[in-house]
Structure formats: C-alpha cells, structure tokens
Amino acid sequence: MTRDQSRWTRQPSTAPSTLNRRKFLSVAGAGVAGGSLLTMLDARQAPAQIRGTSLRMLKWSHFVPAYDAWVDKFAKEWGDKNGVKVRVDHIPHLELPARYAAEFAAGGGHDLIHFAGQILTGQYYRHLVDLSDIATGLGRKYGGWMENAKSAGQVGGTWYGVPDFFIAIPLLWRKDLFDSVGRPAPKTWDDLRTAARLLKPKGKPTGMQFSHCNDANHNWRALMYSFGVKETDPSGQSVAIDSKEMREALRFAKAMYDEGMTPEVFSWDDASDNRFLASGVGCWIHDAISAFVTTKDTNPKVFEHTYVLDEAQGPVAKWNVGEPNVWAIWKFSKNIPAAKEFIQHISDNQKHAMTASRGYNMPFLRDQYKKPMPVLGADPKLSALQEQDKITAFFGHPGPMTPAAQEVLTTFIVPDMFTRVARGAAIEDTMKWGVGEIRRIYAKHKAS
Amino acid sequence: MATVAYRAPRSHPSKEIRRHTLIYLGLLPFLLIAVFPIFWMLITALKQDPDLYRMDVVPFWFHLPPTWRHFDFLFHNTFYKDWIVNTMSISFWVSAITLLTAVPAGYALARLRLPGAENLGIGIFMTYLVPAIILFIPLARVVSTLDLQDSWWSLVVVYPTFTIPFCTWLLMGFFKTVPVEIEEAAMVDGCGQLGALCRIVLPVSWPGIITSVIFSFTLSMQDFLYSLAFVSISEQKPVPLGVATELIRGDVFFWGSLMAGALLVGVPVAIIYNLFLDKFITGITGAAIR
Numbered sequence: 001m002t003r004d005q006s007r008w009t010r011q012p013s014t015a016p017s018t019l020n021r022r023k024f025l026s027v028a029g030a031g032v033a034g035g036s037l038l039t040m041l042d043a044r045q046a047p048a049q050i051r052g053t054s055l056r057m058l059k060w061s062h063f064v065p066a067y068d069a070w071v072d073k074f075a076k077e078w079g080d081k082n083g084v085k086v087r088v089d090h091i092p093h094l095e096l097p098a099r100y101a102a103e104f105a106a107g108g109g110h111d112l113i114h115f116a117g118q119i120l121t122g123q124y125y126r127h128l129v130d131l132s133d134i135a136t137g138l139g140r141k142y143g144g145w146m147e148n149a150k151s152a153g154q155v156g157g158t159w160y161g162v163p164d165f166f167i168a169i170p171l172l173w174r175k176d177l178f179d180s181v182g183r184p185a186p187k188t189w190d191d192l193r194t195a196a197r198l199l200k201p202k203g204k205p206t207g208m209q210f211s212h213c214n215d216a217n218h219n220w221r222a223l224m225y226s227f228g229v230k231e232t233d234p235s236g237q238s239v240a241i242d243s244k245e246m247r248e249a250l251r252f253a254k255a256m257y258d259e260g261m262t263p264e265v266f267s268w269d270d271a272s273d274n275r276f277l278a279s280g281v282g283c284w285i286h287d288a289i290s291a292f293v294t295t296k297d298t299n300p301k302v303f304e305h306t307y308v309l310d311e312a313q314g315p316v317a318k319w320n321v322g323e324p325n326v327w328a329i330w331k332f333s334k335n336i337p338a339a340k341e342f343i344q345h346i347s348d349n350q351k352h353a354m355t356a357s358r359g360y361n362m363p364f365l366r367d368q369y370k371k372p373m374p375v376l377g378a379d380p381k382l383s384a385l386q387e388q389d390k391i392t393a394f395f396g397h398p399g400p401m402t403p404a405a406q407e408v409l410t411t412f413i414v415p416d417m418f419t420r421v422a423r424g425a426a427i428e429d430t431m432k433w434g435v436g437e438i439r440r441i442y443a444k445h446k447a448s
Numbered sequence: 449m450a451t452v453a454y455r456a457p458r459s460h461p462s463k464e465i466r467r468h469t470l471i472y473l474g475l476l477p478f479l480l481i482a483v484f485p486i487f488w489m490l491i492t493a494l495k496q497d498p499d500l501y502r503m504d505v506v507p508f509w510f511h512l513p514p515t516w517r518h519f520d521f522l523f524h525n526t527f528y529k530d531w532i533v534n535t536m537s538i539s540f541w542v543s544a545i546t547l548l549t550a551v552p553a554g555y556a557l558a559r560l561r562l563p564g565a566e567n568l569g570i571g572i573f574m575t576y577l578v579p580a581i582i583l584f585i586p587l588a589r590v591v592s593t594l595d596l597q598d599s600w601w602s603l604v605v606v607y608p609t610f611t612i613p614f615c616t617w618l619l620m621g622f623f624k625t626v627p628v629e630i631e632e633a634a635m636v637d638g639c640g641q642l643g644a645l646c647r648i649v650l651p652v653s654w655p656g657i658i659t660s661v662i663f664s665f666t667l668s669m670q671d672f673l674y675s676l677a678f679v680s681i682s683e684q685k686p687v688p689l690g691v692a693t694e695l696i697r698g699d700v701f702f703w704g705s706l707m708a709g710a711l712l713v714g715v716p717v718a719i720i721y722n723l724f725l726d727k728f729i730t731g732i733t734g735a736a737i738r
Contacts, residue, residue, distance in 0.1 A: 058680060063698040089598075089680040091693045098584075102677035105585040106592035110680075215699065270699035279503040290700050298501045 050338040051083035057112035057342070060093035060325075063167075063290040063360060070356035071346075078345055084338050093117050094214070097410075100124070107332050112339040115152075115161065115326045117214060118410060119394075122403045125155040129329040129336055131343070135159035138347050143367035146389050151400035152324040152364075161326035162343050165353070165361035168322055168388045169218045171312055172277060172292050173284035176305040177204050188313040189226060189252065192284055196260025199283040206260045206284050207276050209268040209415070210422050214323070216268075216415035217395065219286045221321040224249045224414070225397055226314025231408070232442075236399030239442050242435045245316065250421045250430065257422040266419065278302060288323075289382065293358055310384045311391055322362065322392045324401075362388050404445035413437045486715065493518050493708035500703055518704030519712075528709060530683045531690035534600045535669055535713065538686055541604045543664040546611040550660060553612070554619030555645055559628070569620050576613040583609065584677045591678050600686065602678040607668050614667075615660040622656030623649065655730035662721060662728055669717065687713050 057075070062068045072088050079086035091099060093116040100120060103109030104127065115121065121128070135153060139145045145163065153161040173186055173195075181198040183191070196206040209216035221231075227249040230240040257265070260283075264272075274291040276282040278298040285291060295303040311320040329339045346353065347365075351374050354361045359375030359382055369389050376382045396405030408414070417434040421427055487508075492500065494514040505511050522528045553572070557565045587606055596602035626649055634644040650657065675689040682694065691709040695702040721728070 061693060061697045063700050065697065087681075089682070091676065091680055092696050093698060095676050095693065098673065098677055099680065102584060102588040106588035106597065108592045108597060271701045274699050275501060278501040281503050288699065290698060294700055298497050 047337060047341070050335070050341060053083075053335050053338055054085040054087070055079065055112065055335050055338040055342060056087045056089070056110045057114070057339070058089045058091070058096070058099065058110040059114045060096060060116045061090040062357065063288065064293070064357050067353070067357040067360065070353070074346065074349070074352075075342065078342060082338075082341070084335075086342075103330065109330065111329065111333040111335045112342060113328050113330065114164065115324075115328060117323045117325075118406060119152050119161070119324055119326055119401045120406070121153060121161040121326060121328060122155055122401060122406065124328070125158075125160040127331050128160040129331055129333070129340075130158055130160065131162050131327075131329065131340070132159040134340055134344055134347075135162050137344075138162070138365060142365035144365070146364050146366065146392070148392060148394055149324075149364040151394060151396070152326050154400075161328040162347065163364040164325045164327050164347070165350070165357075165363060166322035166324045166392065166394075167288050167360060168310070168320055168362050168385055168392065169215070169222065169286060169288050170320065170385060170388075171284060171286050171309040172289075172306055173309060174204075174282070174302070174305050175307050177283045185307070186284070186309060186312060189223060189256075192312055193252070193256045193260060195283060196256065200260050200262075204281060204283045205262050206256075207262070207265045207268065207273055207282060208286055209270075209272065210257070210266050210419040211268050211415065212412040213268070213270045213415075215270050215273060215287060216418075217409055217412065218321045218323065220249075220253065220414055220418045221393075221395060221397070222286065222311060222319060223253060223314065225319035225321065225393055226312065226317050227252065228314070228316030230398055231396050231405065231438075232399035234398050236396055236402045236405060237442075237446075239435065239439050241438060242431060247427050247431065248315070250418060250427050253418050254421045266423075277306065289358075289360060289385075292381075293360075306381075308381050308384060310388060318391050319393045319397070320388060320391045321397075322388070322394060324364075324394055325361075359385070362392075402445070404442045407441045407445070408438050411437070411441070413441075486711070486718075489707040489711045489714070493704055493711055495704060497704065515704075518702075518708045521702070522705045522708050522712075526694050526705070527683045527685070527690060528687075528712075531685055531687045532713065534684060535686040535688075538600055538603050538607065539665045539668040542607040542611055542668040543661050545604070545608045546615050546664040547657065547660060549608065549612050550615035550619050551650070551657070553616040555623050555649065557616070557620045558623035559631075569617060572613045573617040574613075576610055576617070580610070580671075580673045584674055587674070588677060596678075598679055598681045598684060600679060600684050603668070603671070603675055603686065606674050606678065607664075607671065611664040611667055615663060618660055618663070619653070619656055622653055622659075626652055655727040658724050658727040662724060666717070666721075669713070 059068075059071065062071075068090055075086045075088050078084070089110065096114070096116060097118055097120065099109075100113065103113075104124065131153075135145070136159070149163040152163050152166075153159050171186065171192070173192075175185070177199055178185070178195055180202070181195065183195045183198065186192050186195060192206070199205065208219045224231075224246065228245040229243060229249055230245075232238060232240050273282070273285040273287050274294060277285050277287075277291050278295045280299060280302045289308065292303070292306055292308060295306060311318050327343045329336055329343075333339055350361075350363050350365070350368055354363065354368075355374040359373075359379070362385070363369065366389065369386065371377055371386050372383075373386045376385050394401055395409045396402060399405065413434055417430050420430045420433070491508070491510065494516075495510060496512045496515050496517070499510065499512040502511060556562065557569045557572075562568070587609070591597055591602045591605065594602070594605060596605060630652070631644045631648055634648040635641075639647060669686070670688065671686075672688050672692065675686050676693070679685050679689065682690070685693065687709065691706055695706045695709065
C-alpha cells in the first residue's frame with residue numbers, strides 16, 4: 001500500500017483523550033504492529049515464484065489516451081520491480097469479445113484479460129480462475145463492494161472477475177441554451193424533454209441514439225430504470241420487462257423524439273452525440289464525460305457552457321446505467337500468479353488510475369467514494385459524479401449480468417423497441433415483439 | 449498512280465460536342481461517387497479539429513488553415529510505419545502463396561479432364577463463401593498450434609484460406625479460354641505438360657494472373673476480423689487493424705489521423721490498380737465468359 005492509499009483509507013481517530021500507562025502501551029503496541037503492517041504492505045513484494053516470468057495482458061483502448069500511457073508505464077514499473085516482463089495490448093472495447101472467442105478457441109492468449117462493457121464473466125466463468133481471495137480481500141480493505149459490482153464479477157457467489165472500474169454516463173447540458181429559453185438547471189427527464197421542445201425550433205435540438213450502438217443501450221436503459229422498469233427479477237431468471245412502466249417509458253421516449261429530436265438520431269453511432277455537442281448544435285446529450293472533456297479542445301466555447309448532471313430523476317427512481325470493466329484470468333493463462341499479483345497492485349492504486357483517466361474511471365469500492373475524489377472533487381462541473389455509486393445500475397437490472405442479459409444487450413432489442421415506437425409503431429405491437437425476443441433468449445439460456 | 453481518296457464520314461461538330469457532353473454528364477454521377485470519399489478523406493486529414501466540428505458552415509472546404517498535425521500524429525504517435533510494412537509484407541506473401549497454389553489448381557481443374565472437376569471447382573469456390581466470423585474460431589487453434597499468435601505471419605497462414613479458392617476459380621475459368629490447340633502445338637514441338645503451361649499458357653494468361661494478384665493483394669489489405677482475432681501487438685498489426693484499434697477510443701475518434709492513415713495506403717494502391725486496369729478487366733471478363 002502506498003502512502004496515498006493509507007491516507008485514503010484512514011479512519012477518524014477514536015483514541016481516548018487521556019492515556020494511562022497500560023493504555024499507552026497497548027496503543028503504542030497496536031501502532032507499532034499497524035505501522036509494521038503498513039510498511040510491509042507498502043513495500044509489498046510479489047512472490048518470488050513470479051520473478052523471471054512474463055505477463056501479457058489485454059485491455060481496451062481507453063477513451064483517455066493518457067490513461068493507457070499511465071497503465072503501460074505502471075505495469076512496466078511493477079514488472080521491473082518484481083522481475084516480470086510485462087506487455088500490455090490495447091484494442092477497442094467493441095472488438096474484445098471476438099478476440100476472447102479466438103483466445104478461448106485456441107486455448108491460449110493473454111494471461112490477464114479485461115472485460116469492458118460486455119461483461120463475459122457469466123459466459124466464460126467455467127474457464128476463468130477463481131479470484132475470490134483477491135476480491136474478498138479488496139472488499140475488506142476498502143469498505144466493501146458496491147452491490148452491483150457482484151453482478152459484474154460473481155457467478156454463483158464465486159468471484160471469477162475482479163471489478164476494476166465503471167464508466168458513468170451522465171447528462172451533459174448547455175446552460176447558455178437552457179437560459180435562453182428561461183429553463184433552470186435540469187433535474188428530471190421531464191425538465192430535459194421540456195427544454196428540448198423549446199430549443200428544437202431554435203435549431204438546438206437534443207439527441208439520443210435510436211440505433212445499434214453502446215450508447216443506445218445505456219441511455220434508453222437509464223430512462224427505463226428511472227421509470228421503474230425491471231428487466232428481470234432480482235435473481236435474473238425471469239423476464240419482467242412486460243410492464244406498464246415499460247409502456248410509459250416508450251411513450252415518453254416517443255414524445256421526446258417528436259418534440260425535441262431530428263431524424264438523424266436513427267443513424268447515430270457512439271461518436272455522433274460527441275460531435276453533436278462539440279458542434280454547438282445539441283442542447284443536451286446523455287453520454288460519458290469523454291464528450292465533455294474532448295469538447296475542451298474541439299470547441300472551447302461550448303465547453304465553457306456545458307454542465308454535467310449525474311442523472312435525471314424519473315417518475316419512480318434515478319438510475320444511471322454505467323459501463324463496467326472487470327479483470328479476469330483464463331485458466332489456461334501461463335502466468336496466473338503474476339496476473340493475480342497485478343490485479344491486487346492496480347486495485348490498490350485505483351486513486352492514481354482515476355487521476356490518470358481524468359476522472360473517467362469510477363471505482364467499485366465504497367471507501368474510494370470518500371470526498372474529495374480525485375479529479376471530480378476538484379472540478380465543480382464534475383463534482384456531482386462523486387455519488388455515482390448510489391445511482392449506478394448495469395444491464396439486466398435489477399438482476400445480474402447473466403449471459404442471457406448479455407445477449408439481450410448485444411442484440412440491441414431494447415434500443416430497437418424504442419426505435420420502433422419512435423418511428424411510429426404501436427406500443428403494444430412493439431411490446432409483443434420485444435418481450436417475445438427477450439423471452440426467447442432467456443428460454444434458450446435456461447435450456448442450455 | 450491514281451490514289452483513291454477516302455474521306456471519313458464527318459459528323460457535325462456540334463452533334464459531336466453534344467454527344468460527348470451527354471456521355472460526360474452521364475459519367476459525372478459515377479465520378480462524383482467514386483471520387484468523393486477520397487476528397488473527403490483528404491480534407492478531413494488536413495483540417496484542424498475545431499474545423500471538423502463546425503456545423504454552421506459548408507463542410508466541403510477549409511474554414512481554418514489546413515494542418516499537417518494529423519499526419520504528424522500518425523507517424524510520431526503510432527506504429528503507422530510498421531503497419532504499412534506489415535500490410536505490404538502480408539499481402540506480398542499471401543499473393544505469392546495464392547499464385548503458387550491457384551495456378552496449378554486452376555490449370556488442373558480446367559485442362560486435365562479430371563472426373564468431377566467441374567463440381568470440384570464449384571466446391572472450391574463455395575469455401576470462399578463461408579463467412580470469416582465462423583472460420584476464425586477453428587483457425588484460432590491452427591494459429592495457436594503453429595505458435596503464431598500475435599505475429600503478422602499468422603495472417604500469412606490464414607488469408608490464403610479465402611484467396612486460394614477465389615483465385616483458383618478465377619484462373620480455372622481463365623485457363624478454359626486459352627485455346628487448347630496452342631498447347632497441343634507446343635507439345636508437338638517437344639514441350640511436356642509443365643513446359644506447355646509455363647511457356648505457352650502462362651504468358652497468354654497474363655491478365656488472369658494479374659487479376660489474381662490484385663485480388664489477393666487487395667483482399668489481404670482489406671481484412672479486419674482475422675487480424676483482430678490473431679494480432680493484438682501494436683507493432684505487428686496491419687494498417688486496417690492498426691488505424692481502427694489505435695485511433696478509435698470508445699466514442700472518441702481521431703478523425704484526422706484516421707483519414708490520413710486511410711489515404712496514405714488507399715491512394716497509392718488505387719493508382720497501381722489503375723495501371724493494370726485493362727489487364728484486370730480482361731482477366732475478369734475472360735474468366736466470366738466460360
């Protein structure tokens with residue numbers, strides 16, 4: 001543990017104000033023991049067995065290039081210190097599943113892998129190393145895991161993945177444009193709809209993807225969950241999306257599209273809303289802070305007027321749908337001990353990782369939400385994200401990210417339901433189609 | 449000696465101009481469609497980032513001074529030079545392997561009157577139609593067994609699985625257009641079957657061979673899925689994989705550098721392709737008429 005981490009986890013002092021000799025000795029003894037432990041942890045040495053070995057890991061190409069540079073350097077330094085030759089490879093997150101399918105088929109590849117967005121823990125868990133020792137230890141050390149972290153890393157109560165971080169997908173809105181139509185800072189989905197309705201005639205519409213892309217999956221789920229929609233029951237076994245709440249969410253989305261968007265949203269990809277904001281046209285978007293951060297370079301004027309809302313309140317709840325990132329190790333990995341050591345090491349340095357990612361990497365461990373959080377705490381526009389742990393859900397909510405939920409995600413059934421309704425299909429017909437598709441997927445996974 | 453003057457029929461100049469105008473007007477939409485992507489790549493590669501995101505101006509020209517920044521980024525912040533070398537090396541080796549295999553295979557199927565040769569030819573072509581998304585999983589085991597994972601040599605092994613079937617089928621059709629009599633004449637003059645192939649058939653089949661090389665080369669240059677599945681080390685990647693994996697980060701696209709990367713590889717290949725255009729058309733049509 002580094003000095004920074006020990007400061008991060010420091011608890012308020014409970015030492016008595018007066019000391020007698022016995023108390024002094026016990027406190028001093030505990031202090032010496034604790035200090036020794038901290039020193040030991042600080043100088044944490046990996047087991048000798050990993051010396052002289054090599055470790056290859058695969059991560060995605062992070063939104064923030066500086067973070068990849070940091071990870072590469074961090075891994076190299078760790079490798080140099082522990083006598084491990086480390087190599088970090090990066091590919092885009094959407095391409096990871098194909099690569100993992102090839103590695104799985106070949107029975108060889110990277111020693112340490114990273115699931116991003118599409119969480120394949122449930123799909124590959126039989127071929128992944130049990131990481132319960134690391135995950136349980138991290139939970140104990142840092143105040144426990146967010147409840148939703150278990151869904152990303154556990155299958156049947158066993159940790160086959162160690163949650164690394166998740167990406168928040170907040171609301172980015174233009175204060176100058178809201179001011180121009182006399183609207184206050186938005187708090188609810190209704191506020192956003194109203195602003196879009198007023199601003200669209202002025203050539204400043206809003207937009208959320210009605211298409212097959214990651215953002216469409218996040219954004220419409222955030223709206224759904226805020227309307228009280230449940231994709232499944234908490235066990236993740238029974239489909240629960242066929243509800244009046246889902247119908248309400250579809251109705252709301254249709255109205256928001258008609259009033260505040262233009263048809264270009266049907267052809268948008270993940271980067272389109274970034275361009276939309278950076279161009280100065282969009283009055284608000286629902287996207288990761290990458291759109292906010294890059295606008296600083298591409299359109300400083302827009303950046304100056306753009307503000308961040310952690311999430312909009314719906315009629316029932318307020319849920320942000322994050323993009324989880326999870327470490328895992330293949331059973332056929334050639335260097336399992338080194339891979340486990342590295343997960344432990346980088347998890348102990350989450351604060352530095354968050355700084356390197358410019359506040360992008362949101363932690364899964366509760367203690368790491370102590371304010372001020374790195375980067376977020378220092379930026380008034382981003383400080384609202386310091387309580388993201390309380391409002392973050394992932395796909396399949398309130399159930400876990402099972403392989404069936406994963407397939408529903410990757411087949412874009414939910415965005416397709418919203419698209420059909422926005423294009424004019426009847427809500428009941430859409431429900432019949434969408435629920436039928438989802439039930440078919442769950443039935444297939446139950447049978448297999 | 450009396451000369452007979454032959455006067456070519458003269459068309460009316462204005463009629464001729466009208467005819468040409470109509471022809472060029474008819475071609476214009478095709479020209480625009482063909483050239484527009486290259487134009488778009490070029491101006492995007494040379495625009496400053498803030499200029500790329502302006503929606504209040506006509507996007508087809510510069511509104512801020514052009515910049516070389518994206519090219520600079522490509523060459524100094526990525527492994528672009530390695531990617532070009534890898535791409536060319538892969539394409540060269542794949543084309544060579546394809547020719548060495550497809551020429552004898554196509555010739556045998558076209559000439560040797562093997563029982564079931566026609567169906568075998570169709571069968572070989574059918575393997576070309578199996579999608580890569582299905583093939584890459586079993587091929588992963590082959591690549592792993594050969595210990596070629598994360599090396600561009602893995603692609604030299606894999607790409608012929610789709611170039612050989614197509615080129616065999618193409619050359620088979622082309623060899624059928626070569627009159628069998630000239631081959632028989634060569635044999636009467638003392639050539640064996642191999643000599644007739646090398647000295648007579650191959651020289652007259654030049655357009656078909658060029659077409660096969662162009663196909664192998666361009667198919668190798670275009671692939672994304674196999675390279676994604678088998679190569680993850682930056683300096684081992686070919687261009688299509690390199691630009692897509694290192695210049696797209698989630699929803700952040702490095703548009704200028706992406707376009708610069710595509711332009712630098714695409715334009716020279718298009719020029720070379722055009723140099724062999726006549727041969728290419730002869731090759732394709734020669735194969736197609738049988």
